[in-house]
Amino acid sequence: MTRQGDAPARAPLSRQQVLQAALEYVDQHGLQALSMHKLGASLRVKAMSLYKHVAGKDDILDGIVGLLWEEVPDSPPGGDWQEAVRQLATALRDLVHRHPSAAPLLMSRQELRERPLRVVHGILALMRESGVPEQCAVPMLRTVIPYGIGFALAELSLPEPPPPGPDREIALIRQVSGMLSPGAPDELVRTALLVCGECDMTSQFRIGIDLMIHGLDAYLGSVPA
Numbered sequence: 001m002t003r004q005g006d007a008p009a010r011a012p013l014s015r016q017q018v019l020q021a022a023l024e025y026v027d028q029h030g031l032q033a034l035s036m037h038k039l040g041a042s043l044r045v046k047a048m049s050l051y052k053h054v055a056g057k058d059d060i061l062d063g064i065v066g067l068l069w070e071e072v073p074d075s076p077p078g079g080d081w082q083e084a085v086r087q088l089a090t091a092l093r094d095l096v097h098r099h100p101s102a103a104p105l106l107m108s109r110q111e112l113r114e115r116p117l118r119v120v121h122g123i124l125a126l127m128r129e130s131g132v133p134e135q136c137a138v139p140m141l142r143t144v145i146p147y148g149i150g151f152a153l154a155e156l157s158l159p160e161p162p163p164p165g166p167d168r169e170i171a172l173i174r175q176v177s178g179m180l181s182p183g184a185p186d187e188l189v190r191t192a193l194l195v196c197g198e199c200d201m202t203s204q205f206r207i208g209i210d211l212m213i214h215g216l217d218a219y220l221g222s223v224p225a
Contacts, residue, residue: 015053019063069115092148
């Protein structure tokens, strides 16, 4: 009970609240802007108070990675390893787009966490049950996980395409040409337009996953029973 005019007692912070606030801060201001002082200010506490819940900035960064992985489902759909692989890659791509500033931590932080292992464990179990040998399933997941994250990070680094309109095609040609070195030969200009021109990135992403899945299917079909 407080006397009249006194501010109500502040509820104590928890580690989860500190980490969630750190992720929100990075989402809003960028990874480089994060510091213990700024995070404390966003929570209206002194930076030293944060050390009751986290060991330091590195601990916070590892905690942010944990929060990101919590957004990835750890229960694959039953009976269909191909769909499970597609859903994992798509979930990782969507995660990066939701948290573009924090997403590079997924690749740079090396702590082996329980949540991603549970995600991988569930899909590996499904692949084994479907008859995919472990020596094939493991390389598949080693490829799919960085594909989902890396594809999205590459998307975020691309320049904004020209807006829709009658001159969009011309504007796109000018944009790609402006990225080439002066005097690039015509055949490389044409190749640049093919590779870096108009592209539905979602369709391209799905094609990449299907190529991996069909490649493994073809390989399994060639292995003697």
